[in-house]
Amino acid sequence: MRYVYDVIIIGAGPAGCAAARTLANAGFSVGLFDKAIFPRDKTCGDALIPDAHQALKKLDLMERVTKISCPAKGMRLIGFDGSNVLIRANSACVPRLKLDALLLDSAMEAGSEFLPGHEFVGIPDEDESNYRIEFHTSANFISAQAHWILLATGADAVPIERAGLLLRAECRSFAARQYVRNERVAKDFNELAFVFDHSAKGGYGWIFPGPDAIFNIGIGFFGSAHKYCNPRRSFERFIAKLPLAQDLMRDGKIISPLKGAPLRTGLSGTRFARGGLLGIGECIGSTFPLTGEGIGKAMETGILAAESIMTQYDLGRAAVAQAYTRSINALQPKFEVYRKAEFLFNWPFLTSQLVRHAARSEYTRRKVEGMFNETDDPRFLLTLSGWMRILFANR
Ligand SMILES: Cc1cc2nc3c(=O)[nH]c(=O)nc-3n(C[C@H](O)[C@H](O)[C@H](O)COP(=O)(O)OP(=O)(O)OC[C@H]3O[C@@H](n4cnc5c(N)ncnc54)[C@H](O)[C@@H]3O)c2cc1C
Known part of the structure; x- marks a missing residue:
């Protein structure tokens, strides 16, 4: 079998699927490769903030996502001294297992071909017109060919380095979450709670109510704090101290272990483009510093990359890379403020x-x-x- 496409997208998370859906809808042949077998669970807080709602609307998927999510009244910020305020903004919680499966379906229904269980290992050949990309499967190595590559592999430095986009391997943040089911608390709690507390010094803790009375509880550390934090101990202290978390745990059922992952934030540490290869989503650090929210911006950068290819296609790779870099640079000032505001x-x-x-x-x-x-x-x-x-x- 020959794997030849206009565009190969590596990574089928929110960034990869948003780009795949947009490009396939525009008539491009798209090969969407992922090392995982789907549905796969990405460690996440599962919160959709306004930028995710915007991107989902642009992808014409908001209605479908609303059906599988738990819409929230807003975001409750709780200060170190217990003071609190409800921030009115589009917000919801949807388990990544379900969200990413929906996004993948939407990319395939637009015409993208999905190849799970394919780990990207390198780009052995490239010239003006094509890239040859190598993937490892459980059985062997395969080669695929495309004029464009979109790298959407998330925070892991290894594939970013293999693609030649890496400038700094280290991630700037780390977060961990656990799922707890509590039908009693779910009856009257429908806000995304962001909690600033000494147990999460250098970051914040969260409690997000999701569908089926399942809460996503977690803790995240930003900037230098992630180097010295002990997520497990901080999480235990956070749970022990916060009345809402205690209430949840009292008769709640823990349904997953605490699981953590690094976050690549701040649009720094990677090049955005190299010839016809564009980085999208968390692999270029599109997750916000300060909040750690990244689903929305992952989809947004995927859409921006797809639009750069669609609008500059006739002008060639350099024009596409320039247009894409310009659109990412336009996001930079906000990321810079968020980074400093940490x-x-x-x-x-x-x-x-x-x-x-x-x-x-x-x-x-x-x-x-x-x-x-x-x-x-x-x-x-x-x-x-x-x-x-x-x-x-x-x-
Ligand atoms: C604990 C935690 C809580 C978070 N909470 C929130 C939140 O509440 N809201 C929010 O908006 N954001 C949150 N984030 C950030 C959010 O998870 C990311 O911003 C988002 O997943 C980035 O999407 P992506 O598509 O760029 O990458 P990913 O979702 O990471 O997808 C990357 C894909 O690439 C595949 N891949 C990786 N390497 C290879 C390879 N070599 N070959 C082939 N495929 C490969 C992976 O299998 C995966 O499917 C959180 C992150 C963490 C760690």
Whole structure:
């Protein structure tokens, strides 16, 4: 069998599937390869924030995802001192096992050919018109050929290096989660809770209610904190301390072990493009610093790469790479602010003030909502004048 396509996409997570669906809908022949056998479970908090809703709408999948997800009233931010505020923004929780299966189906129904159990091992030959890509299966090695490659392999440095896009192997963040079923608590709790607490110093803990009364509980560490954190011990302390978590655990049933994974955040540490090879999703660090949310931006970068190929196709690889790099660079300022704003994890006083003032003042709450909804510039978090307005806003 010959594996020849216009585009080969390596990795069938949200980034790869969003790109595959977009390109196949536009008439490109797409080979979508993944080392895993699907459905596969990606360790994640499973939260869909506004940018994920936007991307799903663009893919015409919002309605289908809503049917399998647990929509939330909003995001409840809980400060170090217990103060809290509900942020109104499109938010939901859907297990990745189900979400990724749906995204994969949608890529295949658009015409992409899916090849599971194929691990990308390298690009032995490349010239002006084609790449030869090598995959390892359980039985042997196979070669595939395409004019374009989209690398969508997530946080793992190995495939990024094999593709020649890696600049820095180390990831900047780490997070871990566990699933717990509790029908009693699920009856009246439908908010995504983000908890800032000393047990999760250098990051935050979360409790997200998902479908079938199953809660995703987890803890994440950002920047240098991920180097010295002990996720298991911090998770245990987080559970022991937070009243909501205690309530959940009291008569809840743990249905998965605590599982962790690194996060590649901040649009740094990798090149975005090399000739006709474009990196999309978490492999180029498209997961947000500060929040660790990345499903939405993974899909968005997949769509941007597909659109760059579709619109610049006649102008050749250099034009596509330039268009794509420009569109990713346009996201950079926000990522930069989020990266710098990670200092908040180490300033409990400021974080609590922000939450407390957001609860009291409409101006401050709107600023925070605007940040999550991507309708407001988040730079207010980094300036003295921004903080003065937040802390002294009257309404
Ligand atoms: C604990 C935790 C909690 C998180 N919580 C949230 C959250 O609540 N909300 C949110 O938006 N984001 C969250 N994230 C981030 C989110 O998981 C990622 O941003 C998102 O999965 C990135 O999507 P992707 O498609 O780029 O990569 P992935 O989803 O990682 O998909 C990569 C795919 O590539 C395949 N692959 C890897 N290597 C190879 C290879 N060599 N050959 C072939 N295939 C390969 C993998 O099997 C996989 O299917 C969390 C992350 C962690 C670790």
